[in-house]
Amino acid sequence: MSQTRVVITGMGVVSPFGIGSERFWSALSTAESAQRSIQGFDATRYRSAAGGEVPIEVYQDSARREHCDNPAEDATYFATVAADEALTQAGLAASFEDERRVGAVLGTLCAGMRTLQPLCAACETGSETDLQTESGLASYQLHFLAERYNLTGPLSLVSTACSSTTDAIGYAFDLIRSGQCDICLAGGGDVLAEPVHAAFNGLQSITTTEPKPFDQSRDGFFIGEGAAILVLETLESAQQRQAPILAEVLGYGLSNTAFHLTATSQDGSAEGMAVQRALECAGISADQVDFVNCHGTGTRHNDASEIRAMNLVFGATAERVYVTSNKAAFGHCMGAAGALEAVSTVLSIQHQTVPPTINTGGDETELRSRLVMGAAQQVPIRIALSQSFGFGGACSCVVLARYEAASKQGVQQNA
Amino acid sequence: MLDVVITGMGVIGPNGVGLDSMDGAVRAHQLPFSPWPASAAPPHPEALIATAGEYPRTRYFNERQLRLMDKAMCLSAFAAGQALEDAGFADGQAPDDTATLLGTMRAEQPSVFKFLQPLVQGRPDRINPAEFPQIARNISCGQIAIRFGLRGPSSVLASGSLASLEALSRAADFIRMGRSKVALVGGLDVLSKFSLYFSRRLYADSMAATRPSFFGTEPGYLIPSEGACLFVLESAQHAEARGARVHARLAGHWSGRVGKGSAISALTAAWDRALAQSGLQASDVGMLVISAAGGNRPFEQDEAAAVAAWLQERNCPAQVHAPRSLVGEGEAWTAALQVATAAYALKQQTVWPTWSVANDAPPLLAARSSGGPLQAPAALVTAIGSHGVYHTTVLKQA
Numbered sequence: 001m002s003q004t005r006v007v008i009t010g011m012g013v014v015s016p017f018g019i020g021s022e023r024f025w026s027a028l029s030t031a032e033s034a035q036r037s038i039q040g041f042d043a044t045r046y047r048s049a050a051g052g053e054v055p056i057e058v059y060q061d062s063a064r065r066e067h068c069d070n071p072a073e074d075a076t077y078f079a080t081v082a083a084d085e086a087l088t089q090a091g092l093a094a095s096f097e098d099e100r101r102v103g104a105v106l107g108t109l110c111a112g113m114r115t116l117q118p119l120c121a122a123c124e125t126g127s128e129t130d131l132q133t134e135s136g137l138a139s140y141q142l143h144f145l146a147e148r149y150n151l152t153g154p155l156s157l158v159s160t161a162c163s164s165t166t167d168a169i170g171y172a173f174d175l176i177r178s179g180q181c182d183i184c185l186a187g188g189g190d191v192l193a194e195p196v197h198a199a200f201n202g203l204q205s206i207t208t209t210e211p212k213p214f215d216q217s218r219d220g221f222f223i224g225e226g227a228a229i230l231v232l233e234t235l236e237s238a239q240q241r242q243a244p245i246l247a248e249v250l251g252y253g254l255s256n257t258a259f260h261l262t263a264t265s266q267d268g269s270a271e272g273m274a275v276q277r278a279l280e281c282a283g284i285s286a287d288q289v290d291f292v293n294c295h296g297t298g299t300r301h302n303d304a305s306e307i308r309a310m311n312l313v314f315g316a317t318a319e320r321v322y323v324t325s326n327k328a329a330f331g332h333c334m335g336a337a338g339a340l341e342a343v344s345t346v347l348s349i350q351h352q353t354v355p356p357t358i359n360t361g362g363d364e365t366e367l368r369s370r371l372v373m374g375a376a377q378q379v380p381i382r383i384a385l386s387q388s389f390g391f392g393g394a395c396s397c398v399v400l401a402r403y404e405a406a407s408k409q410g411v412q413q414n415a
Numbered sequence: 416m417l418d419v420v421i422t423g424m425g426v427i428g429p430n431g432v433g434l435d436s437m438d439g440a441v442r443a444h445q446l447p448f449s450p451w452p453a454s455a456a457p458p459h460p461e462a463l464i465a466t467a468g469e470y471p472r473t474r475y476f477n478e479r480q481l482r483l484m485d486k487a488m489c490l491s492a493f494a495a496g497q498a499l500e501d502a503g504f505a506d507g508q509a510p511d512d513t514a515t516l517l518g519t520m521r522a523e524q525p526s527v528f529k530f531l532q533p534l535v536q537g538r539p540d541r542i543n544p545a546e547f548p549q550i551a552r553n554i555s556c557g558q559i560a561i562r563f564g565l566r567g568p569s570s571v572l573a574s575g576s577l578a579s580l581e582a583l584s585r586a587a588d589f590i591r592m593g594r595s596k597v598a599l600v601g602g603l604d605v606l607s608k609f610s611l612y613f614s615r616r617l618y619a620d621s622m623a624a625t626r627p628s629f630f631g632t633e634p635g636y637l638i639p640s641e642g643a644c645l646f647v648l649e650s651a652q653h654a655e656a657r658g659a660r661v662h663a664r665l666a667g668h669w670s671g672r673v674g675k676g677s678a679i680s681a682l683t684a685a686w687d688r689a690l691a692q693s694g695l696q697a698s699d700v701g702m703l704v705i706s707a708a709g710g711n712r713p714f715e716q717d718e719a720a721a722v723a724a725w726l727q728e729r730n731c732p733a734q735v736h737a738p739r740s741l742v743g744e745g746e747a748w749t750a751a752l753q754v755a756t757a758a759y760a761l762k763q764q765t766v767w768p769t770w771s772v773a774n775d776a777p778p779l780l781a782a783r784s785s786g787g788p789l790q791a792p793a794a795l796v797t798a799i800g801s802h803g804v805y806h807t808t809v810l811k812q813a
Contacts, residue, residue: 045539098674098681109551113527120528121535123612126456133616134801137521138552138573143802152674152681155804156581159552159573167570171585178588180670195534195542195550202544254594256515256560256569261548270566277568277594391548392557394569 006176007403009243010090010231011343012082014189016052016224016330019081021089024340025347027329028355029376034330035210035222041194048206051192052224052331054078069148073135075111075336076144078227079189083145086185090231091243095150103153103181104145105172106188107164109335109390112136113193141189153181157188159335161390162295164188165228166338169398170252172232182237187339189227196334197223203262211298213325214307214367215360218298224331228339230346247346250284250383250399253277257393263301264389268308274395275313275387282399284383287317289399291354291384292369293345296325297332298360302389307366318368322379325357338388342398345386349402354379416667416692418651419587420813422659423502424755425494425601428642429742431468432497434759441741441767448638448743455611458622465640465743466606475506475562483545484558485529486641487522491555491603492562494643498599499563502647503659507564509647514567514595516586517556517645518578518602520746525607526550555603567595576706577670577798578602579644579751580806584668586648596653601645602751614639618710618744627709629740630719630780631773635709640743644751661813663758666693666793673803678717683725685807686795693793693809697729701791702766704757706798707737708744709771714799722797723777732790735783736760740770750798754808757794761812764789 013020016034017027027034034052043049058064058081059074068080087094096102115136122129134140142157154175158168165188172186200206200223207220238245255277257270265271279286295306311318326344333340348354354372362371372379382404387397429447430437440447451457451464467490472481475496481489499509526549533541548554553571560569568589572578579602586598614637615622621637628635654661669689673681690696703722707715722735738756739749760766768786776784796808 096674098676101671103671116524116527117531117534119613119616120531120609123528123609124532124535133613136613137575139520139575139578142574143804146672146802146804150674152672154581154670155574155672156572156578156585157574159571160556160569161551161553171570174585174588174592178592194539195531196547198534198539198542199530199544199547202542203547254514254568254570256557256566258560258564258566261554261557261561273566281594390553391551392553392569392571393560394553394557394571 002177004177005235006173006232006249007235007238008230008246008249008346009233009238010086011246011346012085012229013343014054014078014081015226015340016054018055019058020085021343028326028344029353031356031358031375032329033358046198046201048201048208050207050222052222053192054225071144072132073112073115073140075108075189075191076141079141079145079229082227082229083185086229086231091241098152101153101181102151103155103175103184104142104151105156105168105184105186106142107158107168107335108138108188108190109159109161109164110190110193110196111141112138113195114191160394161392162334162337163388163390163394163396164335164338166386166388166396166398167254169230169342170396173249173252176232176234183233185229186232187229188336190225190334190336192223192225205299210359211328212360213296213298213328213357214303214362214364214371216363218300218303220299221297221327221332224333226333226340227336228343230342245403247349248401248403250401251278251281252398253281255395257395259393262391264305268305268312271305271309271389271395272312275309275385275397278397278399286314289321289383289385290381291322291348291379293341293386294323294325295387295389296327298328303364307364311368321369322354322372323369324354324372328358342386345384345400349381349384349400352378352381417591419590419648419665420651420654421646421662421758422649422654423498423647424662424758425497425501425645426755427467427470427490427494429465429468429640432470434755455608458615461625463638464606465638467641485526485549486605487603488555488558490605490643491517492559494601494645495559495563495599498645498647509563509565510597511564512567512595513565514586514589514598515556515560515565515569516582516598516600518572518582518747519552520576520578520604522603522605523550523552524610524613525605528607528609565599575804576746576800577750577804577806579747580798580808583754584808587665590648590650596649598648599645600648602747603643604641604746604748606639606641611639621710627771628711628773629707629709629737629769629771630776631711632716632775633711635711637708637710638743640745640749642745642748644748644755663761663813664811666809666811668808670806678803679721679724682721682805685805686725686797689807689809695793695809697731699791699793700731700733700795701789702757702760702794703733703735704753704794704796705735705737706753708739714801714803718799719780723779726779734766735780736766737769753796753798757796757810760789761794761810
């Protein structure tokens with residue numbers, strides 16, 4: 001495999017905190033919570049009505065929707081807003097020439113659900129609907145962005161449940177490293193869909209209080225929504241363009257727990273495999289990792305597995321690793337969670353600051369790492385992980401690093 | 416580029432299990448199509464569909480387990496088991512770190528429809544959390560990983576009708592990059608009342624026609640199809656070390672999207688690029704396995720025009736085959752079948768005919784699509800989907 005260095009030159013975010021990565025970071029670093037009662041549908045009929053919706057002003061901003069070419073589906077709208085911000089930050093054009101071969105790998109879980117629900121009703125009743133059928137496909141956002149920016153490189157969309165967009169970043173990394181394109185958008189959008197909220201309520205995974213990852217009294221998460229897009233490109237391309245280099249992608253890893261369709265493993269070993277593979281891909285050892293942005297859903301089972309995975313991977317050095325969970329702040333954004341958390345991780349690297357895991361006392365006894373709680377903490381971060389686990393046993397982990405002119409081998413030598 | 420080989424194939428589709436059954440149907444001139452069910456509001460009285468044929472459902476799961484699985488899980492897990500067996504892995508003996516990758520366009524739709532019924536009927540209290548996991552597109556992949564004990568890199572692509580080809584290329588690259596030694600990869604898509612309803616809307620322009628029409632200019636009917644087609648991939652070295660039989664070699668791939676320029680130029684450039692990457696020339700190509708589905712949609716016409724131009728300009732002896740003429744339009748499952756068809760032809764040294772060729776098809780394509788002996792040792796599998804997304808895979812004889 002080539003050792004082409006892959007860097008991040010642009011990022012864009014739509015989150016329950018609103019539009020923009022600046023707003024996102026400001027909220028995360030000041031311990032804001034986006035948890036509200038859901039307004040988009042009647043959530044009072046479920047065990048918990050907690051959710052993290054994108055602000056109503058964003059939904060109702062018709063000028064912005066029009067500027068985004070009026071996507072027929074909300075996850076795509078969010079992804080378009082995020083992609084615009086990311087491309088602007090990266091200093092890239094709004095539409096590429098054919099020869100540029102810019103690629104995209106997106107990910108999602110629930111996108112299209114708001115189209116499928118009325119389509120299912122129309123199918124059942126025989127009623128007419130003028131909904132755009134294609135917006136019921138997960139791939140709608142991929143093709144929408146491809147046409148908007150005239151992307152002519154490799155295109156794909158990952159759907160590995162809550163692990164989707166971490167995997168998507170990894171896939172984009174591979175496409176660049178293998179020479180299939182020089183620039184690739186990675187990330188994706190997702191929505192807070194009523195059926196998914198209903199089902200997680202049925203599984204008693206939605207908090208009836210507030211999310212408290214790694215706390216012994218934790219009782220689940222609330223679902224969020226939004227999008228994050230990152231611009232990945234070769235270091236050479238970024239330097240030629242004199243683009244801002246926000247961070248470097250060193251590698252990624254995937255695994256399947258092969259354990260249960262919905263539950264994470266008991267001992268964390270298969271989740272740890274994804275992390276270990278990411279470290280191997282990056283050519284670094286576990287003791288070089290400074291910070292882990294955890295999956296951290298705040299469910300009893302998931303947090304336990306994740307802690308065990310980290311203890312397995314980091315061993316004796318687990319105690320020096322800082323960890324946090326963003327989900328307590330902006331919710332579990334399903335397929336978009338990985339990309340949003342990757343953006344947060346890059347911002348942590350840039351600001352050398354770990355945002356706190358809000359609401360938690362962090363008293364889970366097996367947790368050996370340094371959970372940042374209460375307030376953001378200034379921390380020296382050279383190498384960080386962002387990890388995601390999902391239904392179907394899907395596990396993914398991406399390794400991000402502060403950009404340094406020396407290669408990652410240099411990072412190793414200096415660590 | 417490091418050769419990755421196909422050592423196992425598992426197919427369950429309208430002709431039943433395996434490619435030999437498909438070969439038998441082709442030789443007997445039997446098309447596996449049946450009437451569109453009246454309960455699913457057919458677009459017209461002559462509408463046909465292609466449902467998966469009989470297979471031994473309890474081969475890998477017992478009845479109790481099967482009751483908890485939807486059709487996508489059943490078909491893909493069966494195809495996975497067949498592919499592993501074909502590769503010579505006894506049940507449970509595939510390496511623990513085998514990668515699992517699937518591609519689908521919308522295999523989740525039947526379960527989404529079932530899961531949403533309580534909401535559609537205004538009874539959200541009746542939503543069944545036990546049915547929830549099946550709306551996740553990667554549940555079939557998870558089921559396969561559990562059943563066969565595979566903890567390698569795992570992913571599911573849902574990028575449209577070419578998703579399985581992307582999965583195949585990604586899996587091959589996993590092996591080339593050292594991410595795994597063995598990969599179980601392929602595609603699936605399934606039919607249901609709702610997926611047929613969705614097809615009617617999505618392919619509205621093709622649903623008024625009464626029969627498929629290949630390489631023509633008038634809209635033809637797309638026969639909705641279902642099935643699963645999986646492969647076992649490994650490095651040539653790994654396969655040789657364990658004495659595995661090789662079906663074909665995956666020599667290279669190239670993908671992208673037609674931009675503002677000519678689709679014909681983009682496609683032919685992609686084929687040249689994939690061949691160059693594979694160390695081959697056009698004269699080495701004995702067959703082009705194409706994605707035409709008989710609808711003559713604009714991108715199908717682009718593909719046909721590109722094939723005709725490329726064959727002529729490169730003086731290529733290849734025959735042309737469209738597997739969808741034999742099994743219908745099954746989106747990601749039939750995209751995977753394109754590769755299986757190519758591998759099968761390279762081994763059997765015979766190319767299947769394309770049926771339902773349009774009267775106004777270009778003479779060169781009509782002449783090259785009648786089937787017969789393979790004239791050169793490589794196959795070029797090409798696919799183009801809506802929005803101009805294309806994918807090319809090059810296979811060489813074992």
